[in-house]
Amino acid sequence: MDHLFRHEAGRLAAALVRVLGPTNLDLAEDVVQETLCHALEVWKMGRVPDNPAAWLRASARNRALDLLRRQRIRIRLAPEVAQLHGELAPAVDAVFTEDALRVEQLRMMFACCDARLQPAVQVALVLKLLCGFGVDEVAQAFLASPAAIEKRLARGKTALRRAGALADLSDPQLARRLEAVLDALYLLFNEGYHGAHPELAVRAELCAEAIRLVRLLAEDPATAQPPTFALLALMCLHAARLPGRLDARGALVPLEEQDRSAWDRALAAEGARWLSRAVSEPPTALLLEAAIAAEHCFAPTFAATDWRAIVTLYDALYAQHPTPVVALNRAIALAQVDGPERGLEELQALPGRDRLGRYPFYFAALGELHLRAGHAREAAEEFRRALRLARSPAERQHFQRKLASATERTRMRGPGAVRTLRR
Amino acid sequence: MADFLYVFRGGGYQQLSPEQMQKHMQAWGTWIGELSKRGQFKGGDPLEPGGKQVKGKKKTVVDGPFAEAKDLVGGYLLVTAESLDDATELARGCPILEVDGTVEVRPIRKM
Numbered sequence: 001m002d003h004l005f006r007h008e009a010g011r012l013a014a015a016l017v018r019v020l021g022p023t024n025l026d027l028a029e030d031v032v033q034e035t036l037c038h039a040l041e042v043w044k045m046g047r048v049p050d051n052p053a054a055w056l057r058a059s060a061r062n063r064a065l066d067l068l069r070r071q072r073i074r075i076r077l078a079p080e081v082a083q084l085h086g087e088l089a090p091a092v093d094a095v096f097t098e099d100a101l102r103v104e105q106l107r108m109m110f111a112c113c114d115a116r117l118q119p120a121v122q123v124a125l126v127l128k129l130l131c132g133f134g135v136d137e138v139a140q141a142f143l144a145s146p147a148a149i150e151k152r153l154a155r156g157k158t159a160l161r162r163a164g165a166l167a168d169l170s171d172p173q174l175a176r177r178l179e180a181v182l183d184a185l186y187l188l189f190n191e192g193y194h195g196a197h198p199e200l201a202v203r204a205e206l207c208a209e210a211i212r213l214v215r216l217l218a219e220d221p222a223t224a225q226p227p228t229f230a231l232l233a234l235m236c237l238h239a240a241r242l243p244g245r246l247d248a249r250g251a252l253v254p255l256e257e258q259d260r261s262a263w264d265r266a267l268a269a270e271g272a273r274w275l276s277r278a279v280s281e282p283p284t285a286l287l288l289e290a291a292i293a294a295e296h297c298f299a300p301t302f303a304a305t306d307w308r309a310i311v312t313l314y315d316a317l318y319a320q321h322p323t324p325v326v327a328l329n330r331a332i333a334l335a336q337v338d339g340p341e342r343g344l345e346e347l348q349a350l351p352g353r354d355r356l357g358r359y360p361f362y363f364a365a366l367g368e369l370h371l372r373a374g375h376a377r378e379a380a381e382e383f384r385r386a387l388r389l390a391r392s393p394a395e396r397q398h399f400q401r402k403l404a405s406a407t408e409r410t411r412m413r414g415p416g417a418v419r420t421l422r423r
Numbered sequence: 424m425a426d427f428l429y430v431f432r433g434g435g436y437q438q439l440s441p442e443q444m445q446k447h448m449q450a451w452g453t454w455i456g457e458l459s460k461r462g463q464f465k466g467g468d469p470l471e472p473g474g475k476q477v478k479g480k481k482k483t484v485v486d487g488p489f490a491e492a493k494d495l496v497g498g499y500l501l502v503t504a505e506s507l508d509d510a511t512e513l514a515r516g517c518p519i520l521e522v523d524g525t526v527e528v529r530p531i532r533k534m
Contacts, residue, residue: 005441005448037436040444041469044451044518045498134440 001052005036007212008053009132012060014104015095019064022111023161029129031067035060057096065092103169105130106220109213110167110177111160113184122184123191124149125156131209141206143196169222178223182231185210185217189235193242196392200246207239218274229278230286236271237293240264251397256302268297288317307336324352325359332365340372360389360399367402376409426465426531427510429500429517433493434524450518458502458513467500497524501531 009032016028039056049055068088094100112125120142127133127141139149167174191197192206214232217223244258275290283291292313299305314330327350335343347353347366356362367382383403390396436444458464472495474487488495497519504510507530514526 001445003442003445005445009441033437036441036444040436040448041497044448045467045469045500046452046455132441134443137440137442 003132004052005039006132008056009036010108010130011101011105012056013129013132014108015057015101016060016064017108017166018095018100018104019092020067022163022166025157025161027067031060031063035063057101061092061096065089068092102216102220104166105213105216106169106223107166109181109217110169110174111163112156113177113181114159114163115177115180117156117159119184119187121152121156121159122180123188124152125160126184126188126213127209128153130213141191141195141197141202169220174222175225178217178225178227181217181223182214182227185214186231186235188213189238193238198250198393200242200250204239204242207235207242211235211239226278226280227284227286229274230280230284230290233271233274233278234286234290234293236267236274237290237297240268240271240297246394249397250394251401252394254398255296260301263297271297282320283316285317285321288313288320292317305336307333311337322351324350324356324362327351328356328359328362328365332368335369335372340369343369344373358389360386360391360395362386363389364399364402367406371402371406371409376406376412380406380410424503424505425507425510425533427502427504427507428529428531429467429502429510429514430496430527430529431498431500431517431519432490432496432525432527434497434519434522435492436522439522447518447522450521454516454518455500457516463502463504463513465501465503467498469498470496472497493523 012032012035013028016031017025020028020031035056038059039052043049043052065088095104108130109126112129113122117125124138124142127138128135133141135146135149135153138153139146142149167177189207189210192203192208192210195203195206197203211232214228214235217228218232241258241263243264244260244262245253247253271290272294275287275294278287278290280287292310295306295310295313310333311330314326314333318326318330328347331343331346331350334346344366347362347369350356350362353362363382363386367379367386370376370379370382380403383399383406387396387399387403390399436447439447455464455467472488474489476485476487476489477483478485490496502510502513504513507528510530511528514528517526519526
């Protein structure tokens with residue numbers, strides 16, 4: 001029953017847009033809302049049907065059929081067209097079958113993630129139309145005002161209405177468009193995983209939604225392709241570790257200190273299964289990222305992690321995707337293999353490090369390695385920089401803690417302490 | 424112990440998101456579940472908004488609904504409680520209040 005209303009809202013909206021056409025998107029959304037309101041009225045005093053989803057679908061189907069019939073009467077069809085009346089019901093029924101609902105959700109996904117729309121608009125549409133979020137809930141997910149989200153959604157819906165028809169899954173052009181869909185869903189996932197929202201529940205929910213939608217893509221023959229599997233693997237392997245990523249007060253917990261028993265083993269195993277199907281030659285960036293995530297996920301402890309394998313994977317990733325962040329992560333892994341001094345050398349000569357000037361984790365990594373190398377004063381300085389650049393309360397709390405531990409060590413090893421010892 | 428009738432009026436769900444609707448439904452389940460557990464729930468149903476009304480000596484028949492949305496009776500519940508105060512206190516837990524609805528608590532006349 002978890003999220004039944006919300007998830008059915010997404011399914012019904014997709015089916016109804018199929019029946020009523022994208023030009024009647026608002027009408028389709030109204031029908032969804034009426035269907036759910038009606039269900040609530042009937043069910044609330046304890047009469048929930050055995051199969052609530054089937055009940056909702058039947059109810060939405062009847063409403064759609066009523067609408068179409070009324071519409072036909074209103075425009076007074078010619079007799080030969082009116083004969084089609086009889087065929088209306090089977091046509092509407094066909095859209096509400098389990099298989100059709102799955103396909104219609106995919107078509108809606110492609111429509112929402114049209115490359116001509118801004119990524120932020122795409123993700124808002126996905127949450128509203130496919131995940132059944134209310135405007136306020138979309139706003140909450142993005143830490144934006146409801147008014148701003150209304151505007152964003154209005155822009156997206158206008159584009160959807162104008163498109164006139166949703167994508168055909170048998171279209172050979174689809175492969176190119178799949179990339180845009182995967183990008184948007186990855187963005188949705190990252191909003192949950194790295195986003196600034198302070199509540200773990202909200203963030204976990206965004207990750208779960210992204211995974212649910214990519215699973216739909218992975219299960220349909222038209223979109224079941226290695227890039228889809230790689231993204232799904234990556235999401236599962238990251239989300240599996242979400243439960244250990246924030247502490248009770250919402251502060252980020254570094255990998256080293258995470259309670260690995262809190263990780264979601266079932267999700268990790270699912271990730272590994274998708275990963276084995278994602279293999280492509282040459283490996284894509286997503287595949288390499290997923291493989292790195294798998295190394296972390298299945299390592300028994302931080303120390304027993306196969307850092308050498310991770311460095312090799314980062315080398316391959318850097319060859320494809322030479323960004324400063326990849327270089328940064330490679331240097332951190334390298335420090336685990338060859339020691340903090342070596343890591344510091346890499347970090348200080350990092351190609352493109354000028355572009356990391358606003359990235360707190362660059363300075364946090366410097367701080368961490370300085371700390372391990374015994375340079376407490378330098379470490380404190382770097383953590384102070386990271387703290388100034390923190391983008392969320394979770395990051396802020398984490399850097400504050402690191403700074404405190406570095407300062408603590410400065411005091412222990414400072415000249416004062418040495419003098420005390422001598423005396 | 425005495426019997427009471429709860430008459431529910433108003434309360435709309437149009438403004439709720441699907442997730443809020445589901446939470447609201449679960450709140451009803453919890454509330455009625457509590458009443459049942461204590462043996463105080465005696466039955467009840469939601470009502471359709473439409474219907475007919477037969478009026479006066481002329482027996483005129485009128486089509487419903489018969490009130491504005493906020494005054495429209497949407498359902499009823501029968502409960503047993505110690506007293507009117509007790510029944511009223513129980514009604515304060517009704518989820519319809521969260522969506523601006525009202526609960527009218529009426530003692531049922533004894534023989």
